[in-house]
Amino acid sequence: MTRLRSLPAAVRWGVPPAVLLTCTGLLGWSWSLPADVTPPTPRAAEAGFCEALDRALPGSVLGHHRDDPSPASPYTAGWDSSPRTVLRCGLARPDYLNDDPLASAPEVNDVQWGMTRDPDGGYRFVTTLRKTYVEVTVPPGAYPNYIDPLSSLTDAIKATVPDGL
Structure with missing residues (x-):
């Protein structure tokens, strides 16, 4: 806890929103990836x-x-x-x-x-x-x-x- 208090206020208050935005972005990116589709095996x-x-x-x-x-x-x-x-x-x-x-x-x-x-x-x-x-x-x-x-x-x-x- 003391390590967190030793950081500047901008970092302490800015890190949680940045982490949340990053996680949201990664989740959205993963949803937009092409879905797996089993290709047919034609003659x-x-x-x-x-x-x-x-x-x-x-x-x-x-x-x-x-x-x-x-x-x-x-x-x-x-x-x-x-x-x-x-x-x-x-x-x-x-x-x-x-x-x-x-x-x-x-x-x-x-x-x-x-x-x-x-x-x-x-x-x-x-x-x-x-x-x-x-x-x-x-x-x-x-x-x-x-x-x-x-x-x-x-x-x-x-x-x-x-x-x-």
Whole structure:
């Protein structure tokens, strides 16, 4: 206690707020880090499409910059839409395409999408009628309209993932 009293008043009174601000900053920084996303393991033919898609994806989606999740992979991408929008390429056919009544969603810029609602209130979209499946997860509150980010991704998908089953 005497050591603390021997310090100048500015230091004694300035250190606690500085420590609090530092801790708050570190906590905020850690929350903004890309969330872990398990990359899919596509078959060899699909991997090439996904790697080309990764290179063609936009650097931003509706003003949200690309900030890929970890671990780094050409089969995943993300945008800092707070909460994060995530794209995965080369995954197996999702079950929700088989038994979800919302599975038939509209076409967006000549790309057909299937969709389902997440338990947390967000949506999962997956391309259909393409050589590999590309899934986009849009969390609740990421955009004013949950389907908005798809239009920013369709040109890259059309250019790199061919039509067909």
